[in-house]
Amino acid sequence: DGGITQSPKYLFRKEGQNVTLSCEQNLNHDAMYWYRQDPGQGLRLIYYSQIVNDFQKGDIAEGYSVSREKKESFPLTVTSAQKNPTAFYLCASSPSRQALNYGYTFGSGTRLTVV
Amino acid sequence: AQSVTQLDSHVSVSEGTPVLLRCNYSSSYSPSLFWYVQHPNKGLQLLLKYTSAATLVKGINGFEAEFKKSETSFHLTKPSAHMSDAAEYFCVVSRMDSSYKLIFGSGTRLLVRP
Numbered sequence: 189d190g191g192i193t194q195s196p197k198y199l200f201r202k203e204g205q206n207v208t209l210s211c212e213q214n215l216n217h218d219a220m221y222w223y224r225q226d227p228g229q230g231l232r233l234i235y236y237s238q239i240v241n242d243f244q245k246g247d248i249a250e251g252y253s254v255s256r257e258k259k260e261s262f263p264l265t266v267t268s269a270q271k272n273p274t275a276f277y278l279c280a281s282s283p284s285r286q287a288l289n290y291g292y293t294f295g296s297g298t299r300l301t302v303v
Numbered sequence: 304a305q306s307v308t309q310l311d312s313h314v315s316v317s318e319g320t321p322v323l324l325r326c327n328y329s330s331s332y333s334p335s336l337f338w339y340v341q342h343p344n345k346g347l348q349l350l351l352k353y354t355s356a357a358t359l360v361k362g363i364n365g366f367e368a369e370f371k372k373s374e375t376s377f378h379l380t381k382p383s384a385h386m387s388d389a390a391e392y393f394c395v396v397s398r399m400d401s402s403y404k405l406i407f408g409s410g411t412r413l414l415v416r417p
Contacts (some may be wrong), residue, residue, distance in 0.1 A: 276344075
């Protein structure tokens with residue numbers, strides 16, 4: 189079945205440590221997105237990518253980095269510069285950024301906790 | 304500029320009674336509108352979408368929504384709530400400018416009482 193796989197489901201990070209969240213899709217979608225979700229809040233866009241080797245900052249990119257070396261993969265690194273990284277992270281994809289009639293397909297999320 | 308407002312942060316209903324989750328939007332263009340559902344610690348699942356075809360849209364699990372341009376609303380309804388409907392629901396509007404983003408509402412948590 190086609191879909192988006194996020195791993196791990198739960199991740200614990202020590203202070204000052206970088207961690208990388210994985211997002212893989214087999215839907216042949218061009219566009220991929222990373223969102224952050226905090227309790228009682230909506231989704232906030234971190235980064236998005238429309239095409240391989242290209243990505244754009246979203247609304248809250250500080251302290252995060254991404255790469256898009258393959259169409260299927262869009263990993264997110266949470267760096268030590270992110271002061272409050274504890275949150276639920278969601279990856280999504282769509283056929284293209286222009287295909288908004290399609291909506292997004294979401295992964296099942298990664299819950300990151302700083303210990 | 305496009306925006307979306309979910310009018311209730313929490314809605315509580317009894318099992319078997321109707322569900323109404325309210326959403327108003329603001330858009331300079333004819334928007335695409337979506338409802339997504341999120342169960343605890345899960346990703347978001349598309350319930351239904353409006354893309355300028357029929358104004359009454361039917362989705363999965365018995366949900367439907369009606370696009371009312373005059374009221375700039377896209378309320379989500381279900382005739383009879385089930386315990387499994389307890390979740391968070393997001394109303395989403397497309398931003399049809401050069402950014403091509405989806406704009407998410409702040410969410411409505413639906414509680415279903417036995």
